[in-house]
Amino acid sequence: MRKFFSALWWIVSAPFRFLFWLVALPFRGVKRAYHFLTDPIEDRPLADSFADVLQDKNVRASLWDHIEGLRRHILRSLLYLIVTTFISFAFTERLINYLAQLVGGLEALRAIEVTESVGVFMRVALLTGFIFAIPLIVFELWLFIAPGLTPRTRQISLVFIPLATIFFAAGVFVAYYFLLPPALKFLLDFMGIRAELRPQSYFNFITSLLFWIGVVFEFPLVVFALTWLNFLQPRMLVAQWRFAIVIIAILAAIITPTVDPVNMGLLMLPMVLLYFVSIGMSYFARFLRRKDKEEKAK
Numbered sequence: 001m002r003k004f005f006s007a008l009w010w011i012v013s014a015p016f017r018f019l020f021w022l023v024a025l026p027f028r029g030v031k032r033a034y035h036f037l038t039d040p041i042e043d044r045p046l047a048d049s050f051a052d053v054l055q056d057k058n059v060r061a062s063l064w065d066h067i068e069g070l071r072r073h074i075l076r077s078l079l080y081l082i083v084t085t086f087i088s089f090a091f092t093e094r095l096i097n098y099l100a101q102l103v104g105g106l107e108a109l110r111a112i113e114v115t116e117s118v119g120v121f122m123r124v125a126l127l128t129g130f131i132f133a134i135p136l137i138v139f140e141l142w143l144f145i146a147p148g149l150t151p152r153t154r155q156i157s158l159v160f161i162p163l164a165t166i167f168f169a170a171g172v173f174v175a176y177y178f179l180l181p182p183a184l185k186f187l188l189d190f191m192g193i194r195a196e197l198r199p200q201s202y203f204n205f206i207t208s209l210l211f212w213i214g215v216v217f218e219f220p221l222v223v224f225a226l227t228w229l230n231f232l233q234p235r236m237l238v239a240q241w242r243f244a245i246v247i248i249a250i251l252a253a254i255i256t257p258t259v260d261p262v263n264m265g266l267l268m269l270p271m272v273l274l275y276f277v278s279i280g281m282s283y284f285a286r287f288l289r290r291k292d293k294e295e296k297a298k
Contacts (some may be wrong), residue, residue, distance in 0.1 A: 073140040080136040085129030092125040099124070099176075099206055102184055109199045120203045127207045131168060131214075138164040145225075153288055164221055171217030171270075172210045179266050180209065212255055216271060223278035227285035234282035237275075244275055 088095075100106045111117055138161045146154050226232040237244070252267040 020042045040150075041142075070144055073144045077133070077137045080133045080140075081129055083129075084132040084136075085125050086123045086227045088128035088132065092121055093129060095128060096120065096124050096203070098167055099203065101186070102180055102206075103197055103202065106199075108200060109197050111199050113200070116198065116200045123203055125218065129209060130211075131165070134165045134168055135161055153291075157287065160221055160224070164218060165219060168215045169212040171214035172202070174217075174270055175210050175213035179213065182266065209255070213267070213290050216255070217274060219271075219274050219276040220281045224281040224285045228289055229280040230289070232282060234279055237279045237282055241275070241279075245272060248272055248275065 098104060101111065103109070142157060142161060146157070223232060223237070227234065248268055248271045249264075252264050253270060255267060
């Protein structure tokens with residue numbers, strides 16, 4: 001009989017318990033976030049784990065924990081990308097029309113394959129979904145490395161989540177408005193031969209360039225992360241700036257869709273500027289790392 005009344009009470013009180021759980025959910029989330037940002041370090045930094053695994057077998061378990069955690073973050077990032085790509089389906093067609101304005105609109109393109117238009121649609125949707133997913137992907141990366149950071153560094157590093165999106169969007173903006181117009185003009189008027197543009201080749205060219213220029217604009221954040229992990233030193237970046245410009249010129253020649261020096265220079269200029277911005281980011285990472293060590297020593 002006692003079990004009967006206990007089960008009855010559990011059933012009757014279930015809606016109220018669910019309502020209480022629903023109301024308390026945001027407060028629990030805020031509490032967990034506060035503790036995550038302010039609690040002391042509970043885990044070894046990733047760089048230290050990789051350094052020690054060659055010397056001590058006892059740290060291998062910790063390393064495997066890092067790998068398992070990385071796997072979960074990668075799977076969630078892929079899920080975010082799938083969801084944002086499906087969301088981008090709602091306006092991909094309008095975006096395709098906008099991208100085609102550089103060559104006079106979709107009327108200037110001629111498809112010769114049955115599935116060509118579908119392939120173009122999916123390619124543009126995937127690029128758009130990736131741009132929307134950047135904050136979530138970077139947030140997953142931050143969650144992976146945050147346990148090895150001090151509370152102060154965790155809070156400061158949060159600013160790089162929106163910065164990753166801003167930098168990538170800036171690269172896409174520069175590529176579309178400053179690099180692509182002269183590049184297309186040069187390619188389409190070269191030797192006076194009229195080009196019959198296919199949607200597949202045109203949008204493969206456009207989306208590839210937009211994507212890689214956006215990736216290039218993430219270079220300062222990558223330098224910051226590598227400096228934080230003690231793989232780079234700002235003094236090395238300063239000392240090797242001449243060699244870096246040569247490397248940038250080679251990369252610009254590879255990425256640039258044309259062979260003329262004008263478009264190559266248009267790409268080199270932001271890359272060189274980003275290199276010097278990266279030096280500043282490297283010094284900033286070094287400063288935070290020093291503060292982090294001081295806080296650990298207390």
